Amino acid sequence: MLDKYGIAKRIAQELQDGYYVNLGIGIPTLVANYIPEGLDVVLQSENGLLGIGPFPIEGNEDADLINAGKQTITTTKGSAFFDSATSFGMIRSGRVDLTVLGAMEVSDNGDIANWKIPGKMVKGMGGAMDLVASAKNIIVAMNHTNRAGESKLLSKCSLPITGLNCVKKVVTNLGVFEITERGFELKEIAPDVTIDEVKNATAGRLIVEGDIPVIEV
Amino acid sequence: MNKIYANAEEAIKDIQNNSTIMLGGFGLCGIPENCIAALVKQGTTGLTCISNNAGVDDFGIGLLLQTKQVKKMISSYVGENAEFERQLLQGELEVELLPQGTLATRCMATGYGMPAIFTPAGVGTEVAEGKETREFDGKTYLMEHAFKSDFALVKAWKGDTQGNLIFKATARNFNPLMAMAGKITIAEVEEIVPAGELDPDMIHTPGIYVNRIFKGEGYEKRIEQVTTRPKV
Numbered sequence: 001m002l003d004k005y006g007i008a009k010r011i012a013q014e015l016q017d018g019y020y021v022n023l024g025i026g027i028p029t030l031v032a033n034y035i036p037e038g039l040d041v042v043l044q045s046e047n048g049l050l051g052i053g054p055f056p057i058e059g060n061e062d063a064d065l066i067n068a069g070k071q072t073i074t075t076t077k078g079s080a081f082f083d084s085a086t087s088f089g090m091i092r093s094g095r096v097d098l099t100v101l102g103a104m105e106v107s108d109n110g111d112i113a114n115w116k117i118p119g120k121m122v123k124g125m126g127g128a129m130d131l132v133a134s135a136k137n138i139i140v141a142m143n144h145t146n147r148a149g150e151s152k153l154l155s156k157c158s159l160p161i162t163g164l165n166c167v168k169k170v171v172t173n174l175g176v177f178e179i180t181e182r183g184f185e186l187k188e189i190a191p192d193v194t195i196d197e198v199k200n201a202t203a204g205r206l207i208v209e210g211d212i213p214v215i216e217v
Numbered sequence: 218m219n220k221i222y223a224n225a226e227e228a229i230k231d232i233q234n235n236s237t238i239m240l241g242g243f244g245l246c247g248i249p250e251n252c253i254a255a256l257v258k259q260g261t262t263g264l265t266c267i268s269n270n271a272g273v274d275d276f277g278i279g280l281l282l283q284t285k286q287v288k289k290m291i292s293s294y295v296g297e298n299a300e301f302e303r304q305l306l307q308g309e310l311e312v313e314l315l316p317q318g319t320l321a322t323r324c325m326a327t328g329y330g331m332p333a334i335f336t337p338a339g340v341g342t343e344v345a346e347g348k349e350t351r352e353f354d355g356k357t358y359l360m361e362h363a364f365k366s367d368f369a370l371v372k373a374w375k376g377d378t379q380g381n382l383i384f385k386a387t388a389r390n391f392n393p394l395m396a397m398a399g400k401i402t403i404a405e406v407e408e409i410v411p412a413g414e415l416d417p418d419m420i421h422t423p424g425i426y427v428n429r430i431f432k433g434e435g436y437e438k439r440i441e442q443v444t445t446r447p448k449v
Contacts, residue, residue, distance in 0.1 A: 046317065047243040048387045058445040063246065063438035064374075064388040070244040070297075070441035081386055083393045083421075084243070084269070085325040088318025092336065116343075122305055122312070123296030129344065130318030133337035164341040 051079030108204035132163030225255035247388030326363035328397020369399025380427030
């Protein structure tokens with residue numbers, strides 16, 4: 001089984017030279033730590049920065065320089081600042097190559113729910129609805145089941161939707177799944193996980209065909 | 218032309234109860250701290266606030282929530298504020314949640330003199346309920362109207378006596394968009410200089426959009442998540 005770092009490492013393998021990438025809060029943020037050496041990848045922060053650098057050295061925090069998770073950060077060589085409309089302009093017009101998001105639920109046709117639990121949690125969608133409506137490639141990083149042990153890979157989302165038919169791939173602690181017309185297609189399986197375990201943990205349509213390679217991270 | 222005001226109290230004095238105000242900032246970054254403090258002091262109530270976030274319990278817009286001065290929030294993300302969540306779940310506060318890009322672009326539309334925008338964000342979700350949709354090249358878009366507001370309260374790094382503004386780093390965020398969108402725009406700045414001292418090539422917000430400007434005092438610039446790496 002993968003832990004959150006394993007999930008992030010596996011997603012980092014999807015990065016390509018020259019990619020502009022938006023990483024959501026939580027596991028997605030960890031992907032930044034595993035960018036393969038030699039690749040020029042530019043991270044976008046939707047609050048107005050291209051080129052997110054590492055956390056500042058202790059004592060050098062700048063309140064005017066944060067990421068979308070409100071954490072203090074730094075710039076990198078070639079960074080640029082811009083306003084929020086420009087930020088979502090580059091997202092909406094398809095300039096961002098890859099978006100990695102967390103989710104509460106994903107359906108087997110690529111719908112995603114990650115912003116609201118009616119009557120319980122009211123946090124808001126932030127930039128997620130803009131991102132899922134426009135990004136060319138959306139990968140969801142999440143645990144396969146919720147805290148109650150229920151599947152988060154469903155035939156239909158039960159929570160309010162963030163976007164329709166938009167998720168292309170899901171990487172969970174159990175495996176890598178591509179969303180196809182036939183449902184969640186298992187492409188790779190996590191170490192020490194059986195196909196039956198994946199089947200039991202997946203409520204939506206699951207396709208398992210041929211030899212399934214084990215994830216290498 | 219005199220746009221210079223002595224302080225926040227003078228600049229916001231005519232904000233009436235039940236006004237709609239825009240407040241710049243992302244989280245606590247680039248928020249109009251002085252204007253918020255002055256609104257708390259003035260006790261203006263029934264406010265509709267258009268702002269990406271709602272501050273934290275004891276800072277930013279959270280201060281206006283504590284004193285129950287806010288009737289309605291129009292925001293994209295309000296997750297850092299327990300008092301907000303409490304008032305909302307108790308039905309004491311109205312809230313309209315919008316995608317962040319929609320929020321930004323509705324401000325932009327106002328400043329550009331355009332009545333509405335079409336965006337794919339929110340299609341097929343709760344956000345789309347009751348809104349007109351239209352298809353362009355086979356894709357569905359929501360029509361979202363430009364915002365109408367009485368005042369925009371923004372925070373800039375530097376400004377001049379003409380009202381020209383320059384923002385710093387990610388404290389820019391919604392500020393220049395809201396500056397363009399207020400019926401009356403009030404800018405608080407860390408430094409105010411005579412006209413001519415700012416390089417015209419470096420101006421983010423041209424002074425025509427700014428009605429009032431004052432030098433803010435005592436910026437706390439609170440950080441929500443201090444994240445660092447150790448000194449080697």
